[in-house]
Amino acid sequence: MRPDLAQQIEAGCAVVTPNRRLAANLKHEYDARQIAAGKSAWPTADILPFSALVERVYGDALHSGRAAGLPVPLAPAQELALWENIIRESETGNSLLAIPEAAALAREAWRLAHAWGLVPRLGKYPLNDDAKAFQQWARRYEAVTRRERHTDGARLADVAGARVTGPEIRKPGSLVHYGFDLVMPQQAAFFQALSAAGCEVTGAGPEPRGGGRLRVACADSTEEIRRAAAWARARLEANGAARIGIVVPELARQRKAIQRILSAVMEPGYALPGNRHPAFPFNISLGEALTxxxxxxxxxxxxxxxxxxxxxxxxxxxxxxxxxxxxxxxxxxxxxxxxxxxxxxxxxxxxxxxxxxxxxxxxxxxxxxxxxxxxxxxxxxxxxxxxxxxxxxxxxxxxxxxxxxxxxxxxxxxxxxxxxxxxxxxxxxxxxxxxxxxxxxxxxxxxxxxxxxxxxxQPETPDVPIQVLGEIEATGMAFDHLWVMGLSDDAWPRGPRPNPFLPVELLRAAGVPQGSAAGMLGQARRLTGEWLSCAGEVVLSHPRREDDREFKPSPLIFAVPEQPLPLPGYASYRGAVHDLRKLERSEDAKAPPLGAATVERGGTAVIRDHAACPFRALARHRLGAEGLAAPHAGLDAMERGTLVHRVLALAWAQLKTRSALEAITGAGLDGLLRQAAEDAVARIRRERPTVLSGRFAEIEKRRLVRLARAWLDVEKRRGGFTVLATEDKRRIEIGGLTLNARLDRVDQAEDGRRVVIDYKTGKASPGAMIGARPDEPQLPLYLVSTEPDAVAAAFAQVRAGDMKFAGLARDADVLPDVRTLPDGKLKQAEPSWARQIDAWRADLARIAAGFAGGNAEVDPKRYPDTCLYCDVKPFCRIYERLENALEEDAE
Ligand code: SF4
CATH class of the missing domain: 1.10.486 (PCRA; domain 4)
Structure with a gap:
C-alpha cells in the first residue's frame, strides 16, 4: 500500500474503491502494515466500495428523524420482478417470449442511463423500436416506483447525494477515491456533493512499478492457461509471500478450464477420493451461478x-x-x-x-x-x-x-x-x-x-496469494507478478457491446466505453497501461490459434518484446503415478470354480454369454454387473417380444393341436387371440402401469392379434402336431453346471417326432446355433439336455412380413423352411444330424465347464462386434488392453 495513503487512512480519511475486491485488498494491506509496525490494535480502516458508501449515506438518512418521505430502496430481485411485470403488461412486451431476459436488459439500461446521466437526453436522439419500447417501460417504471415511494440501485447515488449535506449523515473529513478506471458522471456528482458538504475529495491509484515486461505466444488458450498456472506455481514456490495476479479478459467463458487446470497444476491429486475441498492457493474472482x-x-x-x-x-x-x-x-x-x-x-x-x-x-x-x-x-x-x-x-x-x-x-x-x-x-x-x-x-x-x-x-476462502481476475477487477490492484492472458488481435481491444435499449449515438456522445469501438479502444489502452505498471513482473500472452483460426498479438501489446519464458514442467497426477510405476505382470483370467451344488440364475443366457466372451458371463452372472437401463417411453423391443411370446403361449395353451387350429372359426380364433392379447397387455401393465394406456393399449392389442393370426397361418402349413409344452420350466444340467431355464415350446408330430421351438421377433438364422461358440445356443441346449429325442430345433420367426421357421432338422418334412444336414451354406455345421448333436453336446459341455470352472478370460468372440452393445465394457477394460497390446506390438 502506498505509504501516503496509509497515513491518510490513519488520519481518518475514507477510501472508496470501484469494487468490493479492491476494498478488501486494500484493507488487508493496511492491516498487514499495522501488524508489521508492531501494533496489536488499531482503528478499523474506513475503506469501502462506492456502492457501500452510497448505501451508508442513505442508511443514515433513512434512520434519522428526517426520514419521512424518503423512498425505500428495492432489492435487485424486486427491481427485476417489477421490470418483468411492466414489460409483460405492456403492449410491446406481452408478445415477447423471453421476458426475464428483456427485464434484465431493461434494468441494465436503466442503470447505465443513470450512471452516465443519459436520462435527460434520451428523447433527443432517434429511437429504434427497442429504444421506444424501453422508453415506454421506463416511464411506467418511474411512475410505479414514485407512487409506491420506492427507489432502486440505479438512482440511489442521486437520492443519497441530494441528502449528503444533512447533519444526520456521517461524512468523513476527507475521502480518496482509489483505483477508478473512469469516474462516471453520477459518481462524480456524488463526490461533488460530498465536497460541497465539507468533505475533501481527492483521487489516487497504485504507485507505478517497473520491472520485467515480456510477451509470450502460446499454441492455444489451453496451453496459455497451463503456462500461466505453471508460472504462478513457480513464482509461489520461489516466494511464498508473493502477490500474484492472473488477469483473464474472458473470465466467464474460461472459468471452468481455468479452475480445472489451475487445480491440477497446484494440487495434482485434487480429484482423488476423500480430497473433497483441498486448500488451493488461488481464488477466482468470478463466482458460479448458485444453481x-x-x-x-x-x-x-x-x-x-x-x-x-x-x-x-x-x-x-x-x-x-x-x-x-x-x-x-x-x-x-x-x-x-x-x-x-x-x-x-x-x-x-x-x-x-x-x-x-x-x-x-x-x-x-x-x-x-x-x-x-x-x-x-x-x-x-x-x-x-x-x-x-x-x-x-x-x-x-x-x-x-x-x-x-x-x-x-x-x-x-x-x-x-x-x-x-x-x-x-x-x-x-x-x-x-x-x-x-x-x-x-x-x-x-x-x-x-x-x-x-x-x-x-463462491464460498469464501482464506486469503490466498494467487488472484484470478477479470479485466476490470484488476484495476487499482498491485502485484509482485502479473500474467494477463487472451490478448490476441481478435480479442483485445474488445468490440463494442451497446445496450439495445439505448440509442448508440447517445452512448457514443456520452463517452460510455461499451457504446463504441473508440470507447472500447480507449478503455483497452488504459487497462493495458495499468497492467504494465502495476507489478514488478508482467507477462502478456495470447493464443496463436483456436479451432481453425490463427491469431497474432493484439496491436496494444505489440511493443512489449516477445521473449522465451522457461518454466518448470510440473507432472500431472497421472504422470507422477506413472513415473513411480513398478510393473508386475499377473494373468488373472480365472475366477474361483463354482461349487457342485450351485444352480446358476440367468438360464441359457449364461451359456450364450460365456460363448460370446467368458469375462462377460462372469461379470453378468456371477458378479451381478449390468448396465444402467435408460427409462423409455412406450414399449421397447424386448417388451414387444415378450408380448408376442405371451399371446402365442396363451393361444396354444387353449388350441393344443393343429387340428383344433383348423377347426376353429375365424371369429372364434379372433376372440381367442383377442383374449390372449388382453391378458398379455394386462400383465405388462401390472409391471408398468403407464406404459400402455387408452388408445395405445388398443393399438397394441390389434397389432398382437394381427401378428399372431399371420403366424398361425404359417403353422397351418405343417402336418398334424400337438403342442406338448409352452413356456415350460426346465432344469438343465451340462458340463457340471445346473441352470434353470424356460423352453418356449415343444411340439410332437402325429408320427411322434418332437421339435423344440423358440419364438423370435427379430431376424433368426440357423447359423446362429452352430459352431464352437454359438451366438444362440438355447435351442441346442434344450435339445441335448432335456429333449434328446427331438429331431428339429427351430426359431419361429414371428416378424411382420417375414414369418417363417428357421432352424435345423433331421428330416426336411418335419417343419417348413428348416435346413437339413449336410448343408454347404452352413460352414460350421456337421455333415449329419447325429454328428451335429454330438458336436452340440461336446461344445456346450465345454462352454458350461468353462463357466463352472471359473474361466474369466477377456476374449470376445468377434471383436469389436461382440463388444458393441456389451454393458460391462467399463469393467473388462477391453479398449485399454487392446491399446497396450498395440503398443507392445509396436515396440
Ligand atoms: S466388452 Fe467385449 S471384451 Fe468386454 S466383457 Fe464385453 S464382450 Fe467381453
Whole structure:
C-alpha cells in the first residue's frame, strides 16, 4: 500500500474503491502494515466500495428523524420482478417470449442511463423500436416506483447525494477515491456533493512499478492457461509471500478450464477420493451461478418434483443426493433402487408415480419413501392455488424440511456457506411481496430458480496469494507478478457491446466505453497501461490459434518484446503415478470354480454369454454387473417380444393341436387371440402401469392379434402336431453346471417326432446355433439336455412380413423352411444330424465347464462386434488392453 495513503487512512480519511475486491485488498494491506509496525490494535480502516458508501449515506438518512418521505430502496430481485411485470403488461412486451431476459436488459439500461446521466437526453436522439419500447417501460417504471415511494440501485447515488449535506449523515473529513478506471458522471456528482458538504475529495491509484515486461505466444488458450498456472506455481514456490495476479479478459467463458487446470497444476491429486475441498492457493474472482452448486441443485430437484413432473434423470439425481434425510444410511440401497427404477420408469415421472415405483421395488429405502410420502401429502395440502411470494417462501422451506434437506451429515465450510446463501435467496424471494402479485407454485419455483441462477456465488476462502481476475477487477490492484492472458488481435481491444435499449449515438456522445469501438479502444489502452505498471513482473500472452483460426498479438501489446519464458514442467497426477510405476505382470483370467451344488440364475443366457466372451458371463452372472437401463417411453423391443411370446403361449395353451387350429372359426380364433392379447397387455401393465394406456393399449392389442393370426397361418402349413409344452420350466444340467431355464415350446408330430421351438421377433438364422461358440445356443441346449429325442430345433420367426421357421432338422418334412444336414451354406455345421448333436453336446459341455470352472478370460468372440452393445465394457477394460497390446506390438 502506498505509504501516503496509509497515513491518510490513519488520519481518518475514507477510501472508496470501484469494487468490493479492491476494498478488501486494500484493507488487508493496511492491516498487514499495522501488524508489521508492531501494533496489536488499531482503528478499523474506513475503506469501502462506492456502492457501500452510497448505501451508508442513505442508511443514515433513512434512520434519522428526517426520514419521512424518503423512498425505500428495492432489492435487485424486486427491481427485476417489477421490470418483468411492466414489460409483460405492456403492449410491446406481452408478445415477447423471453421476458426475464428483456427485464434484465431493461434494468441494465436503466442503470447505465443513470450512471452516465443519459436520462435527460434520451428523447433527443432517434429511437429504434427497442429504444421506444424501453422508453415506454421506463416511464411506467418511474411512475410505479414514485407512487409506491420506492427507489432502486440505479438512482440511489442521486437520492443519497441530494441528502449528503444533512447533519444526520456521517461524512468523513476527507475521502480518496482509489483505483477508478473512469469516474462516471453520477459518481462524480456524488463526490461533488460530498465536497460541497465539507468533505475533501481527492483521487489516487497504485504507485507505478517497473520491472520485467515480456510477451509470450502460446499454441492455444489451453496451453496459455497451463503456462500461466505453471508460472504462478513457480513464482509461489520461489516466494511464498508473493502477490500474484492472473488477469483473464474472458473470465466467464474460461472459468471452468481455468479452475480445472489451475487445480491440477497446484494440487495434482485434487480429484482423488476423500480430497473433497483441498486448500488451493488461488481464488477466482468470478463466482458460479448458485444453481450449479449440488446442495442448491438438490433443493430445486425436490421442489420441482413436488410440482408437476420432472425428467426421470433429475428424479434419479434427487434419489441419490446426499442432501436428503437418510442419504448416508441408505446410500447403497438408494443406488440399487435407482438401478431398479430405471428398468420400469418412464422418461418423465410425477411424485406420485415415483412413489408407486419405489414402493414396488425390492431395494427397501424406508426413510426415502417416508419423506417422499410426506412431501406428497404436503403438496396436496399446501402447494396449490395462488399465494404471495412470502407464503411460497414459507411453504418451500417447509417442503424442504420434510424431505430432510440439507441431509444429516455435517456440512463442510463451503456447503455451509452455500446453504446460508440459499437462505438469503429464499428470504429475498419472500421480499417480492412488495412488487409481485399472487402467483402459482410452478411460477414461484421458476422465479426462485432464476434468482438463484443470477446469484453468482463462491464460498469464501482464506486469503490466498494467487488472484484470478477479470479485466476490470484488476484495476487499482498491485502485484509482485502479473500474467494477463487472451490478448490476441481478435480479442483485445474488445468490440463494442451497446445496450439495445439505448440509442448508440447517445452512448457514443456520452463517452460510455461499451457504446463504441473508440470507447472500447480507449478503455483497452488504459487497462493495458495499468497492467504494465502495476507489478514488478508482467507477462502478456495470447493464443496463436483456436479451432481453425490463427491469431497474432493484439496491436496494444505489440511493443512489449516477445521473449522465451522457461518454466518448470510440473507432472500431472497421472504422470507422477506413472513415473513411480513398478510393473508386475499377473494373468488373472480365472475366477474361483463354482461349487457342485450351485444352480446358476440367468438360464441359457449364461451359456450364450460365456460363448460370446467368458469375462462377460462372469461379470453378468456371477458378479451381478449390468448396465444402467435408460427409462423409455412406450414399449421397447424386448417388451414387444415378450408380448408376442405371451399371446402365442396363451393361444396354444387353449388350441393344443393343429387340428383344433383348423377347426376353429375365424371369429372364434379372433376372440381367442383377442383374449390372449388382453391378458398379455394386462400383465405388462401390472409391471408398468403407464406404459400402455387408452388408445395405445388398443393399438397394441390389434397389432398382437394381427401378428399372431399371420403366424398361425404359417403353422397351418405343417402336418398334424400337438403342442406338448409352452413356456415350460426346465432344469438343465451340462458340463457340471445346473441352470434353470424356460423352453418356449415343444411340439410332437402325429408320427411322434418332437421339435423344440423358440419364438423370435427379430431376424433368426440357423447359423446362429452352430459352431464352437454359438451366438444362440438355447435351442441346442434344450435339445441335448432335456429333449434328446427331438429331431428339429427351430426359431419361429414371428416378424411382420417375414414369418417363417428357421432352424435345423433331421428330416426336411418335419417343419417348413428348416435346413437339413449336410448343408454347404452352413460352414460350421456337421455333415449329419447325429454328428451335429454330438458336436452340440461336446461344445456346450465345454462352454458350461468353462463357466463352472471359473474361466474369466477377456476374449470376445468377434471383436469389436461382440463388444458393441456389451454393458460391462467399463469393467473388462477391453479398449485399454487392446491399446497396450498395440503398443507392445509396436515396440
Ligand atoms: S466388452 Fe467385449 S471384451 Fe468386454 S466383457 Fe464385453 S464382450 Fe467381453
Amino acid at each position: 450449479t452448486y449440488p446442495l442448491v441443485n438438490a433443493a430445486f430437484l425436490a421442489l420441482e418434483l413436488a410440482g408437476r413432473e420432472i425428467d426421470f434423470e433429475r428424479a434419479s439425481r434427487l434419489i441419490r443426493s446426499p442432501f436428503l434425510a437418510g442419504a448416508d444410511a441408505e446410500l447403497t440401497r438408494r443406488a440399487r433402487l435407482d438401478a431398479g427404477l430405471r428398468k420400469r420408469a418412464e422418461p418423465v415421472v410425477t411424485l406420485d408415480r415415483l412413489l408407486a415405483l419405489i414402493t414396488s421395488e425390492d431395494a427397501a429405502c424406508p426413510v426415502l419413501a417416508q419423506r417422499l410420502v410426506a412431501l406428497a401429502e404436503f403438496r396436496k395440502a399446501r402447494l396449490f392455488g395462488g399465494q404471495p411470494p412470502s407464503a411460497w417462501a414459507r411453504a418451500i422451506s417447509e417442503a424442504l424440511a420434510l424431505i430432510g434437506f440439507p441431509g444429516e451429515r455435517g456440512l463442510d465450510s463451503a456447503e455451509f456457506q452455500t446453504l446460508a446463501r440459499w437462505h438469503e435467496i429464499v428470504a429475498g424471494f419472500a421480499g417480492l411481496d412488495r412488487v409481485l402479485p399472487r402467483t402459482g407454485y410452478t411460477d414461484a419455483v421458476s422465479r426462485l430458480r432464476r434468482m438463484a441462477a443470477d446469484a453468482l456465488f
